[in-house]
Amino acid sequence: MRDVTVGVDGSPPSLAAVEWAADDAARRGAMLRIVHVIDRYPYRLVDASALDDQFADLASRILTEAEKTARDRSPGLGMRLENAEGRPADVLRRMADESAALVLGSRGMARTAGSILGSVSMQLAGHAAGPVVIVRDRPRRRVGEVVIGLDEAADCQDPISYAFEHASRYNAGIRALNAWTLPSHGYAPEITIDVDAVRAGQRAVATHQLARHRTRYPALPVFDDLRTAHPVEALVDASREADLVVVGSHGRGRAGSTVMGSVSRRVLRHARCPIAVVRPCTRH
Numbered sequence: 001m002r003d004v005t006v007g008v009d010g011s012p013p014s015l016a017a018v019e020w021a022a023d024d025a026a027r028r029g030a031m032l033r034i035v036h037v038i039d040r041y042p043y044r045l046v047d048a049s050a051l052d053d054q055f056a057d058l059a060s061r062i063l064t065e066a067e068k069t070a071r072d073r074s075p076g077l078g079m080r081l082e083n084a085e086g087r088p089a090d091v092l093r094r095m096a097d098e099s100a101a102l103v104l105g106s107r108g109m110a111r112t113a114g115s116i117l118g119s120v121s122m123q124l125a126g127h128a129a130g131p132v133v134i135v136r137d138r139p140r141r142r143v144g145e146v147v148i149g150l151d152e153a154a155d156c157q158d159p160i161s162y163a164f165e166h167a168s169r170y171n172a173g174i175r176a177l178n179a180w181t182l183p184s185h186g187y188a189p190e191i192t193i194d195v196d197a198v199r200a201g202q203r204a205v206a207t208h209q210l211a212r213h214r215t216r217y218p219a220l221p222v223f224d225d226l227r228t229a230h231p232v233e234a235l236v237d238a239s240r241e242a243d244l245v246v247v248g249s250h251g252r253g254r255a256g257s258t259v260m261g262s263v264s265r266r267v268l269r270h271a272r273c274p275i276a277v278v279r280p281c282t283r284h
């Protein structure tokens, strides 16, 4: 059984991530691995060896507070506390590859000017082999719904599998959101298209994509939500009344890509609930 790993830097969003990760580990029956990475890079131009004790002391305070947060949330949970050194995104990416999930706060201590998402979260979501969950606030009242953003172009189904597994562990239902819009042909109004046929096509693809997951989890309620809307708007809207939104890191042809799709990137910035970003094909 792989651990659930959470990265902590002492910030309130990272403690929200600890609470989410503690719940997730408890539901999986997994260990919670709490990691703080000491980043000496900003001090590379000076002799910072005199700061060793302070670094160690800070790390220990951050880890102790995170442990207490996790313990309050889930008293019987097995945990490991870990101090690492290096660039946080690099160290955490390696850990994500061997974890059931890597959980991070949307922001950290530094609060990169003008950004809604910190650079560590941005570098990891969609760029690690395993699922990366980004948490903004402390977990709220459970709604009982997990949203999966369907991408008809995706060849691999790891994001859908992740959503079904998660919903099943939490006794939640699935909202399978498939949003689509047709391009507007401002310069070619003579181009017309049978919208009903497109809708029927979209529905058929969604039905096909969900079929084997429905068979695997026959008791799990699944709501097909086919919307004429931009996917970013539809997913952000659905995130207001969901426990988790699951998105793939990219669609067709990008399975080996390290560039995250624009929909996932924008949903990460604007969603109102935790987001799980799952690479479509990595563990096949």
Ligand SMILES: Nc1ncnc2c1ncn2[C@@H]1O[C@H](COP(=O)(O)OP(=O)(O)OP(=O)(O)O)[C@@H](O)[C@H]1O
Pocket: 006, 007, 008, 009, 011, 013, 014, 015, 017, 035, 036, 037, 038, 039, 088, 103, 104, 105, 106, 107, 108, 109, 110, 111, 112, 113, 117, 118, 119, 120, 121, 122
């Ligand atoms: N040194 C670290 N060790 C472990 N986890 C970290 C560390 N730094 C950040 N994280 C994780 O990443 C999350 C986001 O922090 P991030 O550093 O990306 O944002 P920030 O500090 O607001 O901005 P900046 O990009 O300027 O550092 C944190 O909530 C935490 O979960």
Ligand SMILES: [Mg+2]
Pocket: 009, 108, 109, 110, 111, 118, 119, 120
């Ligand atoms: Mg930071």
